[in-house]
Amino acid sequence: MTSIVKPIIPLASLPMNEIGLTIRDYEGAVSTLCAGCGHDSVTAAITHAFWELSTPPHTIAKLSGIGCSSKTPTYFVRGAHGFNSAHGRMATIATGANAANRELTYIGISGDGDSLSIGIGHLAHAIRRNVNMIYVIENNGVYGLTKGQFSASADIGSRLKKGEPNAMAPIDPVLLGLSMGATFLARSFSGDKAQLVPILKAAAAHNGLALIDVISPCVTFNDHEGSTKSYRFMREHEVKEIQTDFIPIRKEIHKSLNENDATEITMHDGSVVRFRSVPSGYDPYDRQKVEEYIRERRSRGEIATGLLYVDESALDVHELNNTPDYALNTVPYQKLCPGSAELAKMMMSFR
């Protein structure tokens, strides 16, 4: 993963967030991805989301697997601790890290190869365990770093630049998540920062695994005519009926919103996610209806985006295991070791 250190140019005019940091403080190294890559837009959205949330950079842990998408954690929040792991294994590392220290904000960046082929088992089980993390799939339907093979998310009939159309059914991470008991499922488009930023913020507030499938076109290998993950295809087929706003904790709610049709969800930390422009009959708490909606849209060749499903009542991996509120890596050794007297007592049971 090549990376170029981005010069920090002090600009007095840049606005500061609640902790006195500017957007520059949430940037990382200069991207070495292809010009126009959808992933760079996702990076920009993540940068904005964390800046707007005023998350202290050092409390963020960013993890990834292998692939173009997995390069991107170097491109945002340079002050965060990062872990570029092995192909498909990011979820396992994140699970262990979260087990040891639940106090950090975990963001995993993955791709459709990383998460839907080699790492699909780990994704499925991280969902089941409800590891408290943001899990972003930068989904372009293609293996970029190895120069353009289909991934498991490629649609039937979708074409590579050269060669036959894909004949196998795609794996939809949102539908997968619904069947695995996911507690936060969203889909967005890398070209739509206005939609993606609030989703990322809501994901950060969510208690559990927040899966965001971001269609992120590969300009080099999958942005041509016949691709269903191209900028043009997305602009023509995206359906944004479900739109969300994120209202941080203790913030005054903007009155400009149309409150008549709004559904509000209070997140674990007290912040609020508000749904607006929701199609009638759509219920983001109802697994079955969400699945029906996604499938119905898909049958019409449309891609439904937005925060599609939320269950804020579910327990995360720590609550399921009844661990304390504090990080396990801070428990003093004296508390962990039963000591010689207990061992001597225990020896009686081995006689």
Add this chain to the structure above:
Amino acid sequence: MAIDTAEDTTVRVNDFAIKLANVNGTGSASANSLLMQAIFRMGIPVSGKNLFPSNIQGLPTWYEIRVNKSGYTARALDYDLMVAMNSATYEEDIEDVRSGGYVLYDSSWPLDQYLLRPDVTFLGVPLARMCIENFAAPRERILMKNVAYAGAVVALVGIDIELVSDLLSETFARNELLRESNQNALRLGYNYAKENFQCPLPFRVEPMDATKNSILIDGNTAAALGCLYAGATVSGWYPITPATAVMDNFTRLCAQFRREPVENPAPGELPYKNNYLIIQAEDEIAAIGMVLGASWSGARAFTSTSGPGISLMNELLGLAYYTEIPAVLIDVQRTGPSTGMPTRTQQSDILLCAYASHGDTKHILLFPANPRECFEFAVQCFDIAERFQTPVFMLSDLDIGMNDWVVPELTWDDSYVPDRGRVLNDVDLAGMAEFFRYTDEDSEFVTPRTLPGSDSKGAYFIRGSGHDKFGIYTEDSEKYQEVVDRLKKKHAASATHVPAPVVERHDGATVGIITLGGCDLAVREAVDQLADGGVVADFMRVRGFPFVPEVRQFVEEHDYCFVVEQNRDAQLRSLICIETGVAIEKMRPLLAYGGFPLSARQVVDGVTSQLEN
């Protein structure tokens, strides 16, 4: 009905072996270990080896008890008494008894004439009939047969019946009905033997005082205790024979010792919180991934597995090695390759673990010989892993892990302070101009690390891709080599931190015998037997890798050495040869890899036959 056909004039006290042939899933295991435990409580050195199938019910299973006043408790191959409870294996079981030995069988049904051996005494006890007459429930009739034959054995070898009775009462302290039935069954068998046979047989037990400060414990339990005492808080694991009991025990121990009371719990809330998190993973890849994530975050984390699990973990072990993340792996080895024989023992993961993962990798290995070392080494594994920021393997095996061993009591030094290695906190970082992950190496080539959540000055990006000493991606040959060369030196520097080899030199020794792990007892016994036969051998048990210079010296100071190990390909010999540069001809392999614990006879025969050639 006793068919007296053999004569045995010598009486052996506290020196004999019993083999019990059963059908698995019938409840025999507890009756067998009851006998072993009773002998242990009589103060006599004893071992019990469970030779069981990879199956839940219906297949043949054996249990061997060796009683030996001198402490030679490796597997015996000469059985004085066969408790033949599985008609399906009568033929081979009866064949197994030494000449002049005894066979105890269920005489509810007649024994086929062709099975009879003139040099063996057959002791028939109508176990099934007695149990049908004395117990009503069908399940009870089957279960109590086991306790009844145990009762007969108690009488035949002179075990203190009251002691056995006490053990049963302890076991069934909370179930009066079962306690009653077991006591009755015990007396049924005991009384039948007393009334019908000349008890005790010419081999018998007599109380000793040799196990006073000892315990009876299996290696998996001891390893779990080690992890508890080392302060492990996170573990990821996947069920696998024969390692599962490590995590079962760790879970049980954590539930006992790691619960933080909660004052005034909310309605529905438990009155405690768990200062641990054990995750049953989706596979071994995830298990080690979780360990790495937790270790990266500064928790002491471990996994327990067996060979097939190590195979799966290879990818991430390379990541841990190259990115320098601590990890502790307890590998309870079984018979490979592939699925192999999951319930048979072997020492065949040595090379797999030493060089796990693609590319140039080298790992740190500890080789415990018994449950006590499993406890002690498990603790050391965490210290070494954190000090050297790298995976450390403890290579136990099925024999050590799943069988009960008599070992000195486990003790704990309360002054122990965990070696957490070089970790920079925010105060350290504040005093530094800059932090780069792989700079500032110490005399052991270790560089300080930071933990996620520490100040942004300490933030860095871990990568399994090529990196320079600053942690920055590189494709530059020199910068890449600088890092991997340091890793090699770091590995070598850990040699003095792994347990030192155990060396015993004897005057007039002509050869050396090198071994490792659970071969210890059998090889020591063999060394003594060889000495009795005029072959004096020096002994070295390797306990860790990388090797200290003494390992090379030992080989070089002998014309040649035998390397006794339980695998087909002489893996320890290869490792010594590769890593010390000693001539391979100086080491003669002596291998036992059929899947059963080693016996001294195999070693003596092996050495003797090679010396004759």
